[in-house]
Amino acid sequence: MSSSRTKSVALAFLLGAFLTGGASGFAAGRSTSATSKKDGTVSREYTYSSMVQELARELTLSDEQTAAVDSILTWRKSRYDEIMLPIRPALNTARDSARTLIELRLDAAQREAFIQLRNRMSAQSDSARAASQER
Numbered sequence: 001m002s003s004s005r006t007k008s009v010a011l012a013f014l015l016g017a018f019l020t021g022g023a024s025g026f027a028a029g030r031s032t033s034a035t036s037k038k039d040g041t042v043s044r045e046y047t048y049s050s051m052v053q054e055l056a057r058e059l060t061l062s063d064e065q066t067a068a069v070d071s072i073l074t075w076r077k078s079r080y081d082e083i084m085l086p087i088r089p090a091l092n093t094a095r096d097s098a099r100t101l102i103e104l105r106l107d108a109a110q111r112e113a114f115i116q117l118r119n120r121m122s123a124q125s126d127s128a129r130a131a132s133q134e135r
Contacts, residue, residue: 048073
């Protein structure tokens, strides 16, 4: 495979990964708890405590069961964080490399729009992360 072809395949893969990640994050955000907004649309914001309370309500859990579910979900979050700790730097490096490769293919106006899009997505992620820190 030629160098140019290899770079094209790598760029296509990275762009696909970037778009898939963005779409997955968007879909995950949309699939959480719903709250009605004034315009009749639905806003999805799930906090940890609301998730536990909704489980308790929907499954008619006793206080003891609710406490157990709360403990299990807290344990799960800790395990996720442990597992991701050594992986996160590699993921961040791959993300940053993909961004750089994409930006190299964009003109100045597209690059600025891409940066603004990333900033919006980052703000949404930060907001979701802050809500999950409620655990």
